[in-house]
Structure formats: C-alpha cells, structure tokens
Amino acid sequence: MNPQDRISILLSESTKVNLKDLNESVNEIIMLQGYLIQKVYELKPKLKEGEVYIETLITKLIFASKSVIQLSKPQDFEIYKSKAKIEIIDSPSVFILTRSIIETFLTLEYLYFDSDTDAENVFRFRL
Known part of the structure; x- marks a missing residue:
C-alpha cells in the first residue's frame, strides 16, 4: 500500500466519526474522573x-481535556478595520494540550498501573 492509499483510507475513516457523539463521550469521561476524585x-x-499524586495527575487530565474541548470550537477572529470575521481553531494549543494528556496518561500508567509488585512501584516512584 502506497502513502497516497493510506491517506485516502485515513480521510475516509475520519469522515465516519461523529464529533458530537465523541464530544459527549469525552465530557462523560471527564465528569466520571471528577466523581472518582470526589x-x-x-x-x-x-x-x-x-x-x-494520582489525584494530581488525574486532575491535570481533566483540565487539559476540558481545555482541548473548548479550544476545538471555532472562535471568531476579527480583523482590524474590517467587518470580516474568520473562524479559527487554535490548533497549536490543541496539539500541545493533547501531548500533555498523552504524557500524563503514560506517567500514570508507568508509576501506578503497569507494575507487578509494590517494590517495583516504590522504585519507579522514587526514580
């Protein structure tokens, strides 16, 4: 399969995603995380x-996720001395926050969920 075929498949699959349903699912997950902390x-x-520190990391996940949701909504960008408005999405910020979410999840996984013994957990935490 050549790169052009892969891109075509990805584009085809991306159009099948219902963003409204996805947004609702993410919001529900965030609310459940908050419920668990409470x-x-x-x-x-x-x-x-x-x-x-699990609480701190999960709280970081919650706030970063909520920020991604807000930043993913188009914002009106006004141009000086013009009546034109442009809708923009702050994609660089979304990318940065998404990376933060992934790194936080990987930290949680490494420190607390992906070990066999308590001694290994303590070692990883102190590392």
Whole structure:
C-alpha cells in the first residue's frame, strides 16, 4: 500500500466519526474522573507512598481535556478595520494540550498501573 492509499483510507475513516457523539463521550469521561476524585475525598482511604499524586495527575487530565474541548470550537477572529470575521481553531494549543494528556496518561500508567509488585512501584516512584 502506497502513502497516497493510506491517506485516502485515513480521510475516509475520519469522515465516519461523529464529533458530537465523541464530544459527549469525552465530557462523560471527564465528569466520571471528577466523581472518582470526589469519592476519594469522601472515603479518605489510606494511601501508599506516592499514591496521593494520582489525584494530581488525574486532575491535570481533566483540565487539559476540558481545555482541548473548548479550544476545538471555532472562535471568531476579527480583523482590524474590517467587518470580516474568520473562524479559527487554535490548533497549536490543541496539539500541545493533547501531548500533555498523552504524557500524563503514560506517567500514570508507568508509576501506578503497569507494575507487578509494590517494590517495583516504590522504585519507579522514587526514580
């Protein structure tokens, strides 16, 4: 398969995505993350070394995700001494925040979810 065929397939698949449904799903995930953090506050579980930072990382995921949703909506850009308005999306900021979301997820995975033993968790956290 040549690069042009791959691009055609990607474009074809991207048109099948319903952005409204996707946006609703992301909002629901964000609300559930917030709910889980609230439950941790209410239950006050005894946390192991370093586990308190899970909340910080999940909160970072929530705010970055909400920012991506807001920045993905077109904004009116007015031009000086002109009645014309241009709708723009701040794609560089969306890219930066998306990278932050991926890095935060990978940090959570590495530190807290992808290890076999408590000793390995402690080692990774202290690293």
